[in-house]
Amino acid sequence: MDIGQPKRIIEIMPTAIPVPGELEPDLAPARTPEREPEREPQPAGPESADRRSR
């Protein structure tokens, strides 16, 4: 089947893969992993010692 001369290249990263069911992870669209918010360090003290004992 002759589909003629190439015209352009399209890179398609779909937000939803058009396949029913589960997907292999490497076939899913690439996403930037979300970073967990950094937590303030808890000061050591009677309150935190009390929390650990619970």
Place this chain on the structure above:
Amino acid sequence: MSRTSTASPAGGLELTTGAEPIQAWRAWALTGTRDGDDLMLRPVARRSRPWKPRQPTEAACTLARFHRAPHPGCTCGLHGTHAVEILRKTKCPAVLGRVALWGTVIEHEYGYRARFAYPQRTRLICQFCFWMAGPYAAAPEHVGWFPKDDLMPICDEHLETASRYGLAPRHVLAAEAVDQRLRETYAVDALAV
């Protein structure tokens, strides 16, 4: 589809990006058991690599193994066409449908070559009616089973002609049941032409 365009070093072709799969026309061969189980869509040209149900099909180049399909300088990739009429030239098609294409897609004058694809809508066709009348031909009534599990949808008239010339299938199934089972297997909708 929203696309952005950039200058491209890829063989001088324009490079664009998109977020929605491209919909195109495609024809497949069909295999299955004598009872119509294990239905599998296959490429018409090289039937060895099936399109597995509920999994994206990924292109692989059998001509040169050192590039990723589709390559601008090759003919590799999963093919789809802009117009359905061009598929009338396909050799022995059994299923006509719409296919979603994504990943790297090379657009040609009359169709596409893609890295990933999955059928969206399917319909059995009698290859002789399709060749003569195009996609508007009536749906086939039968599906013939041949050795090597080849399934050939065929209408009343052409089944009779095939039988007259000693080319009758070994076993005949009801096309409506096979058509429905194929759609359930791939979880796709019926193609209305």
